[in-house]
Amino acid sequence: MENFDTYKNQWQSGRKQLVEKGSGIEEIIQLAQKKKRESIMSHYGTIIVLSITFIGLVLFFKYIAPFNELLSHIGMLFMLGGLLVRILAEVFSLMKGFSLPPDMTTEQHIRKMMEFHHLRKKIHGVFTIIILVLYVIGFYLLTPEFSLHIEQKWMILMHISFVFVAVGLYFLIRKSIKDELATLKEWSELQTDLHQS
Numbered sequence: 001m002e003n004f005d006t007y008k009n010q011w012q013s014g015r016k017q018l019v020e021k022g023s024g025i026e027e028i029i030q031l032a033q034k035k036k037r038e039s040i041m042s043h044y045g046t047i048i049v050l051s052i053t054f055i056g057l058v059l060f061f062k063y064i065a066p067f068n069e070l071l072s073h074i075g076m077l078f079m080l081g082g083l084l085v086r087i088l089a090e091v092f093s094l095m096k097g098f099s100l101p102p103d104m105t106t107e108q109h110i111r112k113m114m115e116f117h118h119l120r121k122k123i124h125g126v127f128t129i130i131i132l133v134l135y136v137i138g139f140y141l142l143t144p145e146f147s148l149h150i151e152q153k154w155m156i157l158m159h160i161s162f163v164f165v166a167v168g169l170y171f172l173i174r175k176s177i178k179d180e181l182a183t184l185k186e187w188s189e190l191q192t193d194l195h196q197s
Contacts, residue, residue, distance in 0.1 A: 035186060036113065043094045047087060054083045065146075072145040078138025082131040089123055117183050124176040132169060136162075 061067065061076050096116065139162060147155050 035183070039183065040094070043090060047090045047094070050083060050087045050090065054080065054087060057083070065149075067142065067145050069145045072142050075138040075141030078134045078141065082134040082138065086128065086131050089127065093120060093123060114188060120183075121177060121181065124173060128173055128176075132166075132173070136166060
């Protein structure tokens with residue numbers, strides 16, 4: 001009878017651990033889904049902001065400042081082309097990160113999301129900096145023709161304000177990289193928690 005009670009206690013203890021373990025996994029899955037939703041919303045926000053900027057520049061170049069010089073056209077191409085490439089990179093990234101097969105295990109899903117955020121870190125790093133440099137070069141290629149139509153004091157003010165915008169973009173890119181690293185760390189912690197559950 002004593003053996004039976006021992007086995008019964010062991011079985012109940014094991015069952016309790018299994019239930020706790022299962023609820024831990026459910027919690028991890030819910031947290032992973034929440035992180036994924038936040039990431040999706042962030043991507044859509046970035047795509048929307050970049051698209052509005054792109055459309056705004058197209059309208060500006062078409063209706064407000066229709067440039068005629070070849071150098072200006074190259075500048076417009078750098079600015080618009082850089083933005084368009086960045087938008088396409090965001091769309092590609094979104095499709096790659098969130099078109100995961102539904103039959104994946106939670107662990108596979110977390111691993112894929114970590115790979116995705118490694119890609120995001122690269123996009124926010126060197127890739128974005130190259131596009132930003134092209135954008136700045138494009139802007140400065142527009143200035144000779146701008147100077148034909150705008151007073152010198154406004155040109156100086158425009159250049160000074162552009163420096164502030166460039167510094168702001170630098171800090172924005174830096175923050176984006178930090179955010180991606182933090183998200184990557186969170187996914188890594190989720191993976192660790194999953195292994196411990």
